[in-house]
Amino acid sequence: MKLQKNTRLALYSVLEFALAPTRHVAAAEIATKYGVSPHHLAKVLSELARAGVVESVRGVGGGYRFAGNARRLTLMDVIRMFEELSAPDGERREPGEETPVGRALSVVLAEIDEIATATFSSITIATMLRLLDRQQQDAVPRTTGRGGKPVPRRRKRDAGSL
Amino acid sequence: MAGRRTRREGPDADGARPPANTPATIAIRQVRRGDLPEVIAIDAAVTGIEKRKYWNAVFRRYGVAGEAQRQFLVAVDGGSVAGFVIGEVRDWEFGSPPCGWVFAIDVRPDARQRGVGARLLAAISAAFRRAGVTTVRTMLARDNTLILSFFRSQGMMAGRFMPLEMELGPR
Numbered sequence: 001m002k003l004q005k006n007t008r009l010a011l012y013s014v015l016e017f018a019l020a021p022t023r024h025v026a027a028a029e030i031a032t033k034y035g036v037s038p039h040h041l042a043k044v045l046s047e048l049a050r051a052g053v054v055e056s057v058r059g060v061g062g063g064y065r066f067a068g069n070a071r072r073l074t075l076m077d078v079i080r081m082f083e084e085l086s087a088p089d090g091e092r093r094e095p096g097e098e099t100p101v102g103r104a105l106s107v108v109l110a111e112i113d114e115i116a117t118a119t120f121s122s123i124t125i126a127t128m129l130r131l132l133d134r135q136q137q138d139a140v141p142r143t144t145g146r147g148g149k150p151v152p153r154r155r156k157r158d159a160g161s162l
Numbered sequence: 163m164a165g166r167r168t169r170r171e172g173p174d175a176d177g178a179r180p181p182a183n184t185p186a187t188i189a190i191r192q193v194r195r196g197d198l199p200e201v202i203a204i205d206a207a208v209t210g211i212e213k214r215k216y217w218n219a220v221f222r223r224y225g226v227a228g229e230a231q232r233q234f235l236v237a238v239d240g241g242s243v244a245g246f247v248i249g250e251v252r253d254w255e256f257g258s259p260p261c262g263w264v265f266a267i268d269v270r271p272d273a274r275q276r277g278v279g280a281r282l283l284a285a286i287s288a289a290f291r292r293a294g295v296t297t298v299r300t301m302l303a304r305d306n307t308l309i310l311s312f313f314r315s316q317g318m319m320a321g322r323f324m325p326l327e328m329e330l331g332p333r
Contacts, residue, residue: 119320124311134317162278162282
């Protein structure tokens with residue numbers, strides 16, 4: 001799965017802001033971390049701000065902060081602001097798509113699109129933050145308790161939608 | 163033993179810590195015959211179809227106390243059923259080592275967003291762990307975003323297996 005550069009940048013930014021929801025994160029900090037030009041990032045952030053996902057604070061100590069609902073905003077919501085995962089019927093016809101082989105290939109590509117859409121639509125920003133948390137916990141050596149026995153790590157739980 | 167432990171009532175009956183926003187009054191325990199009308203009502207409210215005969219059959223198969231392989235648990239809040247979860251340990255299906263399958267979970271619409279589903283999933287996962295398995299699996303429609311998001315929020319990811327199907331057409 002390959003997302004366009006702006007889409008990936010938008011997802012990186014949203015997740016960085018959501019990781020520190022009370023802090024104003026400078027755009028330059030994100031640009032440096034992900035190796036992109038501040039000018040390029042500014043366009044992406046401006047789009048996110050227009051959608052109400054982030055808000056900007058001007059002046060000293062200013063920057064951006066997450067303004068969405070982490071438990072409701074999905075990866076798909078952010079992706080849709082920047083690209084279409086699949087072209088609606090009747091749009092962007094590729095050469096050869098109307099041939100028997102082209103139609104058969106389209107069936108397979110449509111299946112992949114459906115799976116990708118279902119995945120992106122079911123993962124919220126809050127779920128991504130927990131995934132990050134788990135990855136970080138897995139990267140840290142487990143501490144040992146009395147008698148050298150490993151201490152089980154306790155995962156943060158969330159109500160989710162049910 | 164799984165059955166004896168799940169029959170205990172109280173917030174810790176599932177052996178898992180409840181999420182912070184779960185009311186202390188919610189208890190997870192094994193289903194009883196008297197819970198069935200409320201379970202049927204929750205399912206009917208959510209799916210729009212009342213399936214009394216189906217639920218009676220499910221109760222006969224999964225509502226058996228002391229059966230570690232099969233679990234039918236309910237979340238009880240103030241004397242009424244707020245949700246339920248059903249699953250079982252399946253051995254070597256599709257070449258998979260034994261794992262726990264969750265095939266039904268639901269929470270009464272007015273009891274959602276309070277961690278009831280998370281408690282139910284934690285409880286059945288704990289029961290599966292006691293039955294000796296370390297993986298829990300489920301399957302649902304791709305467009306069921308609500309429940310997909312719930313399982314995702316609890317840490318579930320796409321598994322190694324892919325469901326495949328085809329229309330058989332008329333005879």
